Amino acid sequence: NAGVTQTPKFQVLKTGQSMTLQCAQDMNHNSMYWYRQDPGMGLRLIYYSASEGTTDKGEVPNGYNVSRLNKREFSLRLESAAPSQTSVYFCASSEWRGTATGGADGYTFGSGTRLTVV
Amino acid sequence: GQQLNQSPQSMFIQEGEDVSMNCTSSSIFNTWLWYKQEPGEGPVLLIALYKAGELTSNGRLTAQFGITRKDSFLNISASIPSDVGIYFCAGRNTGGFKTIFGAGTRLFVKA
Numbered sequence: 001n002a003g004v005t006q007t008p009k010f011q012v013l014k015t016g017q018s019m020t021l022q023c024a025q026d027m028n029h030n031s032m033y034w035y036r037q038d039p040g041m042g043l044r045l046i047y048y049s050a051s052e053g054t055t056d057k058g059e060v061p062n063g064y065n066v067s068r069l070n071k072r073e074f075s076l077r078l079e080s081a082a083p084s085q086t087s088v089y090f091c092a093s094s095e096w097r098g099t100a101t102g103g104a105d106g107y108t109f110g111s112g113t114r115l116t117v118v
Numbered sequence: 119g120q121q122l123n124q125s126p127q128s129m130f131i132q133e134g135e136d137v138s139m140n141c142t143s144s145s146i147f148n149t150w151l152w153y154k155q156e157p158g159e160g161p162v163l164l165i166a167l168y169k170a171g172e173l174t175s176n177g178r179l180t181a182q183f184g185i186t187r188k189d190s191f192l193n194i195s196a197s198i199p200s201d202v203g204i205y206f207c208a209g210r211n212t213g214g215f216k217t218i219f220g221a222g223t224r225l226f227v228k229a
Contacts (some may be wrong), residue, residue, distance in 0.1 A: 004160070031215060041217040042122075042206060043161070050215050058216060090160050106151050107217065109160030 002026050006091050006110035013081040013117045021076040021113050023091030031094045032074035033058075033107065034066060036087040043090065051075055081117045089113045124207050132228050137194040139223045141207030151184070151208040152179075154205070155219030161206055163177035197227050 007022045025032065030051045035043040035058075045058030049068040063085060065077045074093075078085060092107035124141045131137060141150070144218035149168055165176050167183035167190060174181055178195045190207055204222040 033215075033217075035219075040221055042124075042221040044219075045216055048215050056215075092160070106153075106163035106166045107161075109162070111159050 004027075004091055004108050004110035005095055006089075006113050008113060009111070010114050011116070013078075013115065015082060015117060017081050017083065018077070018079050020078075021089055021091075021115075022073070022112060024073045025093040025108070027073065027093060027095075027108065028071070029093035029095050029108070032045070032068065033092045033094075034064075034074070034076045035090045035092065036060065037090060037112075038077045038087050045091075046076065062080045065084065078115075081115075085115065087115060089115060122207055122209055122218055124223055127221070127225060128224040128226070130226045130228070131196075131197055133198060134168060135197055136160075137197055137201070137225065138191065139205060139207075140191045141220050142189045143209055143218075144188070147209035147211055147218075148187070149210040150181070150183050150190040151210070152181050152190070152192050153206040153219075155178060155204045155206065155222070157203075161204075169217035194225075197225075199227050199229050201225060202227050 004025045033048040034046040037043050044060050046064050047066040049055045052071045055066050067075045089114050091110045094107045122141050122143050152164045153167050155161040165174050165181040170187050171185050172183040180193045182191045204224050207220040207223045208217045210217045
């Protein structure tokens with residue numbers, strides 16, 4: 001009963017280093033998302049993947065890239081980390097309920113990756 | 119872009135008290151959602167609302183989708199210590215994948 005699994009849970013990077021955050025879901029959901037959470041700002045969408053093979057920018061995509069590897073996996077890459085990217089990153093997935101009934105269903109979130117860039 | 123204003127930012131209450139929090143937007147949404155986040159974990163969906171005026175309960179939690187479609191409310195009755203956490207409202211439009219989150223209401227419950 002794993003749901004959404006994120007790795008790693010914690011990471012410290014030096015400015016300019018690169019890394020990939022991994023996310024996998026076992027609920028057969030079509031849609032997956034990456035959010036970042038900063039104090040006092042709620043969650044902001046970085047990128048999302050409506051279905052396998054598609055990715056789109058969210059509210060704060062600059063400095064990030066994503067790959068929807070297959071239906072289960074959606075990774076987030078920081079090519080050259082900056083201190084402004086220090087945050088908690090959440091991956092989420094959802095099922096599509098159909099346009100007439102409100103679109104994507106509520107999200108299931110992973111437990112987060114706490115990233116510090118020094 | 120769309121923004122959600124969630125209030126209050128934090129609440130300190132006594133066990134047994136009822137709690138009310140709300141979320142407002144300058145634009146309409148077709149779906150409102152309420153999530154709870156506990157320390158070290160991701161948010162967990164509490165209630166989803168799909169129709170204007172809809173009132174939905176989940177145990178001691180009740181949420182309403184405002185008639186104007188620009189607001190939503192969450193009430194918690196007879197609070198208990200395990201209600202502690204951050205409560206987020208979120209709004210989304212039909213067919214869209216971009217769910218917008220409020221900044222959260224941090225709830226503290228004193229036993």
